[in-house]
Amino acid sequence: MAGYKSLEEKELLELLRQDSLGAFREIYDRYWKILYKEAYKRLKDSESAEEVVQDIFTALWNRRNAISLTHGLEGYLYTSVGYRVIDRYRRNSLHLRFREAMQVLQTEADHSMEQALMAKDLQLHINQIIEQLPERCRSVYELSRMHHKSNREIAMELGISEKTVENQLTKALKRLRLSLNHYLSLLLIFF
Numbered sequence: 001m002a003g004y005k006s007l008e009e010k011e012l013l014e015l016l017r018q019d020s021l022g023a024f025r026e027i028y029d030r031y032w033k034i035l036y037k038e039a040y041k042r043l044k045d046s047e048s049a050e051e052v053v054q055d056i057f058t059a060l061w062n063r064r065n066a067i068s069l070t071h072g073l074e075g076y077l078y079t080s081v082g083y084r085v086i087d088r089y090r091r092n093s094l095h096l097r098f099r100e101a102m103q104v105l106q107t108e109a110d111h112s113m114e115q116a117l118m119a120k121d122l123q124l125h126i127n128q129i130i131e132q133l134p135e136r137c138r139s140v141y142e143l144s145r146m147h148h149k150s151n152r153e154i155a156m157e158l159g160i161s162e163k164t165v166e167n168q169l170t171k172a173l174k175r176l177r178l179s180l181n182h183y184l185s186l187l188l189i190f191f
Contacts, residue, residue: 009073016064024064028057031077038078042085052084122180129179133172140165141172 004012004026015023032053039049056077060067069076130138136158143154144165151165158165 013067013069013073016060017067019064024061027060027073031074032057035077035081038081039085042081043088048088052081052088055084056080125180126176129176130172133175136160137168137172140168144169 004015004022007015007023007026012023012027016027035053035056036049039052040046043049043052059080060077067076130141133141139158140154143149143157144151149157151162151169154160154165155162
């Protein structure tokens, strides 16, 4: 092992290309600490900095037979730190955007479910109020609002005057409005 410490970068790289674990260990020992410091300086997180450096050395070992360096090993490793840090930022940014999008979708799904439940509850309440109306008032309301008939058509069908239809419809709507006041307040607060 002492023999590897005295070797220059070019010699270590040549031995590395020949699958020398000793050369790899020497490169690792020489550069791990300074690469870690560089990664930590950029990431401000020791675990992430360690991962970046380990990724660099893993890639170095995996590509040992194909590496062709023009500017030396140290420059290559420093450049690798920069690229790995950028990749990590991109990945983190992508994960963050994905998480935010999922939260928005979840919130929208929760919100639409709440709206559907409120609408169903409101419809049940309206139906109860309509059922409690006096018979003639309920008939006028149902013909007007549910069957979309005009006041004249309702008057003819029930054999009453148009003025009576208007009065009965006003009475039904007033009761509905008073009974639904608290629902409207909740809806205003909710939205």
